[in-house]
Amino acid sequence: MSSDSFESLLLSQIDNLHKSPVSAFVRTWEHCAKGVLEHFSIDRLTLFPNSMILLQDNKTLSLSRNSEQKLVKHQYLSPDGSHERYLSLLRANVLYRTIDERTLRHSDNFVLRKLYLHGGRWHAIIPLGLFGNHWGAISLTTFHRGRCNFTHSTALKIKAIAEMWLCYWQHADMRIGLQRNEQDVQQQIDIKRLEKLTIKQTKILSLLAQGLSAKECGERLFLSPRTIESHKYRMQISLGLESRKDLIPFALRNGLGVPVES
Numbered sequence: 001m002s003s004d005s006f007e008s009l010l011l012s013q014i015d016n017l018h019k020s021p022v023s024a025f026v027r028t029w030e031h032c033a034k035g036v037l038e039h040f041s042i043d044r045l046t047l048f049p050n051s052m053i054l055l056q057d058n059k060t061l062s063l064s065r066n067s068e069q070k071l072v073k074h075q076y077l078s079p080d081g082s083h084e085r086y087l088s089l090l091r092a093n094v095l096y097r098t099i100d101e102r103t104l105r106h107s108d109n110f111v112l113r114k115l116y117l118h119g120g121r122w123h124a125i126i127p128l129g130l131f132g133n134h135w136g137a138i139s140l141t142t143f144h145r146g147r148c149n150f151t152h153s154t155a156l157k158i159k160a161i162a163e164m165w166l167c168y169w170q171h172a173d174m175r176i177g178l179q180r181n182e183q184d185v186q187q188q189i190d191i192k193r194l195e196k197l198t199i200k201q202t203k204i205l206s207l208l209a210q211g212l213s214a215k216e217c218g219e220r221l222f223l224s225p226r227t228i229e230s231h232k233y234r235m236q237i238s239l240g241l242e243s244r245k246d247l248i249p250f251a252l253r254n255g256l257g258v259p260v261e262s
Contacts, residue, residue: 006157009039013161017168025172026061029165033063036161040154043143044069047162048090048136049169061169069119069143078110086111089125090137096155099123101145119143124150126159130166138162190254196238202256204231209251 013032020028033045046062062071077083086109089097099107104116104123115123124140138158140150197205200221207217214228221228236244251257 004039006039009035010161013164017164022172025169029061029169030063032161032165033061034065036158037063037065040140040158041142041149042140044071044141046071046139046141047165047169048138049166066143069141075118076111076114082110085109090127090139091134092125092127094127095152095159096124096126098150099125115141121145122150124155126155126162128159128163128166130163130170135166187254190250193239193250194254197235201231201235201238204228205235205247205251206256208232209248209257 012035016028016032033047037043037045043066044062044064046060048060060073062073064070076086089109099112099122101116101121104112104120107113107116112123120141120143122142125137126140127134127137129135140158194202203221204217207220208214212220214225214232217223217228218225232244232247235241235247239247239250241247241250
């Protein structure tokens with residue numbers, strides 16, 4: 001176990017998560033998880049934000065100290081669905097549960113047995129809660145023989161950090177979901193606006209977005225620069241933009257900056 005204090009670890013985790021952009025949450029979490037692995041001398045941890053869905057893509061986060069010990073999710077999914085028995089351990093009404101090497105070796109639980117076959121020699125599960133309700137769990141694994149220095153106090157400390165992770169993860173998911181909704185709404189609005197442009201105006205807007213000047217656009221389309229400028233003004237009005245400077249960002253946002261073969 002690291003000689004650094006738990007208080008230092010916790011403050012570092014809070015600082016990193018607080019400063020992280022929403023879009024970089026997973027990368028920031030991996031950095032934080034690495035600190036926990038090193039501090040508590042654990043080889044791998046897996047965070048289950050929703051224990052009703054086991055080992056599904058985008059439903060768990062996992063990090064290992066060694067690339068050879070990386071969690072390969074599909075290896076823990078049984079064809080007959082017996083891996084779902086592991087869910088009952090994640091939902092157990094206990095502070096934590098530890099599983100030693102002997103128990104792993106002789107377990108009839110598909111996931112635990114697989115874990116032993118993949119080199120796991122000690123495993124722990126800590127159920128987590130959010131806003132007074134059960135919500136997922138964190139599992140811990142070591143791949144070396146010998147007694148793991150895991151105590152009641154260790155479980156409480158890891159539980160506190162993991163529940164903080166869940167709060168940040170839930171917030172990140174919510175923000176990303178809202179951003180996607182906003183983008184979808186904006187895209188629908190833009191489509192309606194684009195329908196107001198003529199075919200010629202759409203071609204002009206595309207050329208402008210590709211970086212051509214009014215003169216160069218006119219040469220391509222056999223129009224005068226003055227006619228191009230006139231179309232720019234009309235497009236601004238039709239698209240409901242505040243100025244002609246907004247034409248290029250609008251075009252790029254809607255994929256009109258890509259050259260199209262005629």
